[in-house]
Amino acid sequence: MLISYKKTYDAKNKRVEFVLVNFDYYDGNELLANIFHDEFGFKFNGRTDNIWNITIRMALEDCIYVFFWHEDVGNSIYCLNQSEYNNNLLEERIKKAIDIVNIRIRACE
Numbered sequence: 001m002l003i004s005y006k007k008t009y010d011a012k013n014k015r016v017e018f019v020l021v022n023f024d025y026y027d028g029n030e031l032l033a034n035i036f037h038d039e040f041g042f043k044f045n046g047r048t049d050n051i052w053n054i055t056i057r058m059a060l061e062d063c064i065y066v067f068f069w070h071e072d073v074g075n076s077i078y079c080l081n082q083s084e085y086n087n088n089l090l091e092e093r094i095k096k097a098i099d100i101v102n103i104r105i106r107a108c109e
Helices: 028-040 082-106
Strands: 004-010 015-021 043-048 053-060 064-072 076-081
Touching: 004 064, 004 082, 015 082, 028 043, 028 053, 028 064, 028 076, 028 082, 076 082
Parallel strands: none
Antiparallel strands: 004 015, 015 076, 043 053, 053 064, 064 076
């Protein structure tokens, strides 16, 4: 099954988030973080492993993305420095990363 994403607004935290659909893997964000590193030049900027969630931070210049996995929600990505420009750029990058993953999935079918 191919993955996609859904753009949502988290009113509690006042941020736009991109929730990955059909991609609720425990280590899925590691794969995406590696793609962001290889394709866009992002650097790993920390990782936090908790009982029910994992957070990976990636940075490129002043842009910091948070890759978040929670056992109840799955994988999501958001930009720490929220702006329309940064969220649009993140969305474009997510589309490209998802295309890469979907190509890999199709190759295994």
